[in-house]
Amino acid sequence: QQSTACRQCFHKSLFLGGVSSSPGFSDPFFIVFLLFYLLILVGDAVIITVVVVDHTLHKPMYFFPINLSVLDVLFTTTTIPKMLAMFLANAKTISFRGCFPQMYSFHGLTVTEALLLVVMDPLHYPAKMTRRVNIQLAASTWITALLIPAPVIMQTSQLAYRDTTRVHHCFCDHLAVVQATCSDFSADFQTFLGFSIAMTVSLVPLLLVTLSYIHIILSILKINSKEGRVKAFSTCTSHLLVVGTYYSSIAVAYMSYRVDIPVDVHIMSNVVYSILTPLLNPIIYTLRNKEVKSAVKKSVFLKIFPLSKKVYLFG
Secondary structure, eight states, X not given: OOOTTEEOOTTSEEEEOOSOOOHHHHHHHHHHHHHXXXXXXXXXXXXHHHXXXXXXXXXXXXXXXXXXXXXXXXXXXXXXXHHHHHHHHOOOEEXXXXXHHHHHHHHHHHHHHHHHHHHOOGXXXXXXXXXXXXXXXXXXXXXXXXXXXXXXXXXXXXXXXXXXXXXXXXSOOHHHHHTTSSOHHHHHHHHHHHHHHHXXXXXXXXXXXXXXXXXXXXXXXTOSSHHHHHHHHHHHHHHHHHHHHHHHHHHHHHHHHHSOOOHHHHHHHHHHHHHHHXXXXXXXXXXXXXXXXXXXXXXXIHHHSGGGXXXXXXX
Protein backbone atom coordinates (compact mmCIF):
# COMPACT_ATOMS: atom_id res chain seq x y z
CA GLN A 1 0.00 0.00 0.00
CA GLN A 2 1.28 3.44 -0.86
CA SER A 3 2.27 5.90 1.83
CA THR A 4 -0.28 8.56 2.71
CA ALA A 5 2.35 11.06 1.67
CA CYS A 6 2.12 9.71 -1.85
CA ARG A 7 -0.40 11.18 -4.24
CA GLN A 8 -0.79 12.90 -7.56
CA CYS A 9 0.31 16.40 -6.72
CA PHE A 10 0.61 18.76 -9.64
CA HIS A 11 0.60 21.68 -7.23
CA LYS A 12 3.83 20.39 -5.66
CA SER A 13 7.40 20.65 -6.88
CA LEU A 14 10.22 18.25 -7.63
CA PHE A 15 13.68 18.73 -6.20
CA LEU A 16 16.43 18.21 -8.77
CA GLY A 17 19.44 16.76 -6.99
CA GLY A 18 21.73 17.40 -9.92
CA VAL A 19 25.42 16.68 -9.66
CA SER A 20 27.58 17.08 -6.58
CA SER A 21 26.21 19.65 -4.16
CA SER A 22 29.71 20.85 -3.26
CA PRO A 23 29.77 24.67 -3.65
CA GLY A 24 33.11 24.44 -5.46
CA PHE A 25 31.49 22.79 -8.46
CA SER A 26 28.73 25.32 -9.08
CA ASP A 27 30.70 28.19 -10.61
CA PRO A 28 32.85 26.07 -12.98
CA PHE A 29 29.79 24.13 -14.14
CA PHE A 30 27.88 27.36 -14.74
CA ILE A 31 30.71 28.87 -16.81
CA VAL A 32 31.26 25.71 -18.87
CA PHE A 33 27.59 25.07 -19.61
CA LEU A 34 26.90 28.73 -20.35
CA LEU A 35 29.79 28.76 -22.82
CA PHE A 36 28.55 25.57 -24.49
CA TYR A 37 25.00 26.93 -24.68
CA LEU A 38 26.13 30.20 -26.25
CA LEU A 39 28.28 28.33 -28.78
CA ILE A 40 25.32 26.15 -29.72
CA LEU A 41 22.97 29.12 -30.09
CA VAL A 42 25.43 31.23 -32.07
CA GLY A 43 26.58 28.34 -34.28
CA ASP A 44 23.08 27.23 -35.19
CA ALA A 45 21.83 30.81 -35.59
CA VAL A 46 24.66 31.50 -38.05
CA ILE A 47 23.86 28.37 -40.09
CA ILE A 48 20.12 29.09 -40.16
CA THR A 49 20.63 32.75 -41.10
CA VAL A 50 23.24 32.07 -43.77
CA VAL A 51 21.26 29.29 -45.47
CA VAL A 52 18.05 31.33 -45.43
CA VAL A 53 19.67 34.56 -46.67
CA ASP A 54 22.13 33.15 -49.22
CA HIS A 55 20.16 32.00 -52.28
CA THR A 56 23.08 29.88 -53.50
CA LEU A 57 22.41 27.58 -50.53
CA HIS A 58 18.73 27.07 -51.35
CA LYS A 59 19.40 23.45 -52.29
CA PRO A 60 17.88 20.15 -51.07
CA MET A 61 21.14 19.17 -49.34
CA TYR A 62 20.82 22.11 -46.91
CA PHE A 63 17.15 21.63 -46.02
CA PHE A 64 17.64 18.98 -43.35
CA PRO A 65 20.72 20.60 -41.75
CA ILE A 66 18.45 23.61 -41.16
CA ASN A 67 15.96 21.30 -39.46
CA LEU A 68 18.81 19.89 -37.40
CA SER A 69 19.94 23.36 -36.34
CA VAL A 70 16.42 24.33 -35.26
CA LEU A 71 16.17 21.03 -33.41
CA ASP A 72 19.47 21.60 -31.59
CA VAL A 73 18.38 25.04 -30.39
CA LEU A 74 15.05 23.68 -29.09
CA PHE A 75 16.70 20.59 -27.58
CA THR A 76 19.32 22.45 -25.57
CA THR A 77 16.91 25.22 -24.56
CA THR A 78 14.72 22.53 -23.00
CA THR A 79 17.33 21.68 -20.37
CA ILE A 80 20.34 24.01 -20.20
CA PRO A 81 18.66 27.21 -18.90
CA LYS A 82 17.28 25.30 -15.90
CA MET A 83 20.70 23.76 -15.31
CA LEU A 84 22.30 27.20 -15.40
CA ALA A 85 19.80 28.42 -12.82
CA MET A 86 20.70 25.45 -10.63
CA PHE A 87 24.41 26.20 -10.79
CA LEU A 88 24.13 29.98 -10.44
CA ALA A 89 21.26 30.48 -7.98
CA ASN A 90 20.83 26.99 -6.52
CA ALA A 91 17.32 26.92 -8.07
CA LYS A 92 16.85 23.18 -7.78
CA THR A 93 13.06 22.95 -7.66
CA ILE A 94 10.79 22.53 -10.64
CA SER A 95 7.02 22.33 -10.57
CA PHE A 96 5.20 19.20 -11.68
CA ARG A 97 3.55 21.28 -14.39
CA GLY A 98 6.98 22.37 -15.58
CA CYS A 99 8.66 18.98 -15.21
CA PHE A 100 6.56 16.90 -17.57
CA PRO A 101 6.58 19.34 -20.51
CA GLN A 102 10.37 19.44 -20.13
CA MET A 103 10.48 15.62 -20.06
CA TYR A 104 8.25 15.40 -23.12
CA SER A 105 10.29 17.99 -25.06
CA PHE A 106 13.60 16.34 -24.19
CA HIS A 107 12.59 12.84 -25.24
CA GLY A 108 10.44 13.94 -28.19
CA LEU A 109 13.28 16.00 -29.66
CA THR A 110 15.70 13.12 -29.05
CA VAL A 111 13.50 10.88 -31.21
CA THR A 112 13.21 13.66 -33.80
CA GLU A 113 16.98 13.80 -34.22
CA ALA A 114 17.21 10.02 -34.63
CA LEU A 115 14.57 10.10 -37.38
CA LEU A 116 16.08 13.15 -39.09
CA LEU A 117 19.40 11.34 -39.37
CA VAL A 118 17.58 8.54 -41.19
CA VAL A 119 15.98 10.74 -43.85
CA MET A 120 19.17 12.76 -44.43
CA ASP A 121 20.45 10.49 -47.20
CA PRO A 122 23.20 12.72 -48.63
CA LEU A 123 23.98 10.73 -51.79
CA HIS A 124 20.44 11.00 -53.16
CA TYR A 125 19.89 14.72 -52.53
CA PRO A 126 20.26 15.82 -56.15
CA ALA A 127 18.20 12.97 -57.65
CA LYS A 128 15.33 12.39 -55.23
CA MET A 129 15.08 15.25 -52.75
CA THR A 130 12.68 17.72 -54.30
CA ARG A 131 11.23 20.55 -52.25
CA ARG A 132 7.94 18.70 -51.87
CA VAL A 133 9.63 15.47 -50.79
CA ASN A 134 11.78 17.38 -48.28
CA ILE A 135 8.75 19.01 -46.68
CA GLN A 136 6.83 15.73 -46.53
CA LEU A 137 9.76 13.87 -44.97
CA ALA A 138 10.46 16.63 -42.45
CA ALA A 139 6.79 16.99 -41.44
CA SER A 140 6.32 13.24 -41.01
CA THR A 141 9.55 13.02 -39.02
CA TRP A 142 8.61 15.79 -36.57
CA ILE A 143 5.02 14.60 -36.14
CA THR A 144 5.94 10.94 -35.64
CA ALA A 145 8.77 11.72 -33.22
CA LEU A 146 6.68 14.05 -31.10
CA LEU A 147 3.82 11.53 -30.87
CA ILE A 148 5.94 8.54 -29.77
CA PRO A 149 6.82 9.63 -26.19
CA ALA A 150 3.44 11.24 -25.42
CA PRO A 151 1.64 8.13 -23.99
CA VAL A 152 4.55 7.18 -21.72
CA ILE A 153 5.02 10.72 -20.41
CA MET A 154 1.28 10.98 -19.75
CA GLN A 155 1.29 7.71 -17.80
CA THR A 156 4.30 8.85 -15.78
CA SER A 157 2.52 12.08 -14.87
CA GLN A 158 -0.35 10.02 -13.40
CA LEU A 159 1.88 8.12 -10.93
CA ALA A 160 1.91 8.95 -7.24
CA TYR A 161 4.74 11.04 -5.78
CA ARG A 162 5.79 12.00 -2.30
CA ASP A 163 5.22 15.49 -0.98
CA THR A 164 8.98 15.96 -1.21
CA THR A 165 10.20 14.17 -4.33
CA ARG A 166 13.94 14.19 -5.00
CA VAL A 167 15.02 13.49 -8.57
CA HIS A 168 18.66 12.55 -8.99
CA HIS A 169 19.27 14.51 -12.17
CA CYS A 170 19.81 18.01 -13.57
CA PHE A 171 16.52 17.93 -15.48
CA CYS A 172 13.36 15.82 -15.71
CA ASP A 173 14.70 12.74 -17.41
CA HIS A 174 12.03 10.02 -17.65
CA LEU A 175 13.92 7.28 -15.83
CA ALA A 176 15.13 9.60 -13.06
CA VAL A 177 11.59 10.84 -12.38
CA VAL A 178 10.11 7.33 -12.50
CA GLN A 179 12.65 6.15 -9.93
CA ALA A 180 11.41 8.91 -7.60
CA THR A 181 7.82 7.63 -7.53
CA CYS A 182 6.22 5.77 -4.64
CA SER A 183 4.97 2.65 -6.41
CA ASP A 184 7.68 0.05 -7.02
CA PHE A 185 5.56 -1.98 -9.46
CA SER A 186 4.54 1.06 -11.52
CA ALA A 187 8.11 2.36 -11.48
CA ASP A 188 9.49 -0.98 -12.69
CA PHE A 189 6.92 -1.16 -15.49
CA GLN A 190 7.52 2.44 -16.56
CA THR A 191 11.29 1.88 -16.47
CA PHE A 192 10.96 -1.20 -18.68
CA LEU A 193 8.52 0.54 -21.03
CA GLY A 194 10.61 3.71 -21.29
CA PHE A 195 13.85 1.79 -21.87
CA SER A 196 12.20 -0.45 -24.48
CA ILE A 197 10.88 2.55 -26.42
CA ALA A 198 14.24 4.32 -26.13
CA MET A 199 16.09 1.29 -27.48
CA THR A 200 13.57 0.88 -30.31
CA VAL A 201 13.69 4.49 -31.46
CA SER A 202 17.50 4.36 -31.30
CA LEU A 203 18.26 0.94 -32.79
CA VAL A 204 15.69 0.98 -35.61
CA PRO A 205 16.96 4.33 -37.00
CA LEU A 206 20.55 3.10 -36.53
CA LEU A 207 19.72 -0.03 -38.53
CA LEU A 208 18.11 2.05 -41.28
CA VAL A 209 21.11 4.40 -41.41
CA THR A 210 23.46 1.40 -41.57
CA LEU A 211 21.48 -0.15 -44.44
CA SER A 212 21.47 3.23 -46.19
CA TYR A 213 25.25 3.47 -45.95
CA ILE A 214 25.70 -0.08 -47.21
CA HIS A 215 23.69 0.99 -50.25
CA ILE A 216 25.72 4.22 -50.51
CA ILE A 217 29.04 2.34 -50.35
CA LEU A 218 27.90 -0.13 -53.02
CA SER A 219 26.80 2.79 -55.20
CA ILE A 220 30.13 4.56 -54.74
CA LEU A 221 32.08 1.42 -55.64
CA LYS A 222 30.25 1.30 -58.98
CA ILE A 223 31.64 4.73 -59.94
CA ASN A 224 34.45 4.23 -62.45
CA SER A 225 36.75 7.16 -61.70
CA LYS A 226 38.67 7.48 -58.43
CA GLU A 227 37.92 11.21 -58.39
CA GLY A 228 34.20 10.49 -58.66
CA ARG A 229 34.32 7.99 -55.80
CA VAL A 230 36.19 10.45 -53.58
CA LYS A 231 33.73 13.26 -54.39
CA ALA A 232 30.72 11.01 -53.72
CA PHE A 233 32.12 9.82 -50.40
CA SER A 234 33.03 13.36 -49.32
CA THR A 235 29.35 14.28 -49.78
CA CYS A 236 28.51 11.79 -47.03
CA THR A 237 31.22 12.57 -44.48
CA SER A 238 29.42 15.38 -42.61
CA HIS A 239 26.31 13.27 -42.18
CA LEU A 240 28.41 10.28 -41.14
CA LEU A 241 30.26 12.33 -38.52
CA VAL A 242 26.97 13.60 -37.05
CA VAL A 243 25.57 10.05 -36.96
CA GLY A 244 28.74 8.79 -35.27
CA THR A 245 28.68 11.58 -32.68
CA TYR A 246 24.98 11.10 -31.93
CA TYR A 247 25.12 7.34 -31.46
CA SER A 248 28.41 7.39 -29.56
CA SER A 249 27.03 9.83 -27.00
CA ILE A 250 23.70 8.04 -26.74
CA ALA A 251 25.48 4.68 -26.27
CA VAL A 252 27.46 6.10 -23.34
CA ALA A 253 24.24 7.47 -21.80
CA TYR A 254 22.40 4.14 -22.15
CA MET A 255 25.32 2.11 -20.83
CA SER A 256 25.49 4.31 -17.74
CA TYR A 257 21.99 3.11 -16.83
CA ARG A 258 23.12 -0.53 -16.82
CA VAL A 259 26.47 -0.15 -15.06
CA ASP A 260 27.08 0.28 -11.35
CA ILE A 261 28.67 3.74 -11.31
CA PRO A 262 28.39 6.77 -8.99
CA VAL A 263 25.22 8.80 -9.46
CA ASP A 264 27.18 11.93 -10.42
CA VAL A 265 28.98 10.06 -13.22
CA HIS A 266 25.70 8.71 -14.55
CA ILE A 267 24.10 12.16 -14.50
CA MET A 268 27.04 13.78 -16.27
CA SER A 269 27.10 11.09 -18.97
CA ASN A 270 23.45 11.90 -19.68
CA VAL A 271 24.15 15.63 -19.65
CA VAL A 272 27.10 15.23 -22.03
CA TYR A 273 24.82 13.26 -24.37
CA SER A 274 22.34 16.14 -24.37
CA ILE A 275 25.03 18.72 -25.22
CA LEU A 276 27.74 17.03 -27.29
CA THR A 277 25.84 16.48 -30.55
CA PRO A 278 24.21 19.96 -30.64
CA LEU A 279 27.62 21.46 -29.91
CA LEU A 280 29.40 19.63 -32.73
CA ASN A 281 26.70 19.76 -35.42
CA PRO A 282 27.31 23.40 -36.46
CA ILE A 283 31.07 22.82 -36.48
CA ILE A 284 30.77 19.71 -38.65
CA TYR A 285 28.38 21.24 -41.16
CA THR A 286 30.32 24.53 -41.35
CA LEU A 287 33.95 23.46 -41.31
CA ARG A 288 33.48 20.53 -43.68
CA ASN A 289 31.42 22.37 -46.29
CA LYS A 290 33.09 24.85 -48.63
CA GLU A 291 29.83 26.49 -49.74
CA VAL A 292 28.70 27.09 -46.16
CA LYS A 293 32.12 28.39 -45.12
CA SER A 294 32.15 30.78 -48.07
CA ALA A 295 28.61 31.95 -47.28
CA VAL A 296 29.51 32.49 -43.62
CA LYS A 297 32.48 34.62 -44.65
CA LYS A 298 30.35 36.72 -46.99
CA SER A 299 27.28 37.06 -44.78
CA VAL A 300 28.79 37.27 -41.31
CA PHE A 301 32.54 37.75 -41.16
CA LEU A 302 32.81 40.44 -43.81
CA LYS A 303 29.96 42.46 -42.28
CA ILE A 304 31.60 42.38 -38.86
CA PHE A 305 35.05 43.12 -40.28
CA PRO A 306 34.39 45.15 -43.47
CA LEU A 307 38.05 46.10 -43.84
CA SER A 308 38.87 42.46 -44.52
CA LYS A 309 36.66 42.46 -47.65
CA LYS A 310 39.52 43.33 -49.98
CA VAL A 311 41.67 40.63 -48.45
CA TYR A 312 38.85 38.08 -48.94
CA LEU A 313 38.18 39.13 -52.54
CA PHE A 314 41.75 39.47 -53.74
CA GLY A 315 43.78 37.53 -51.22
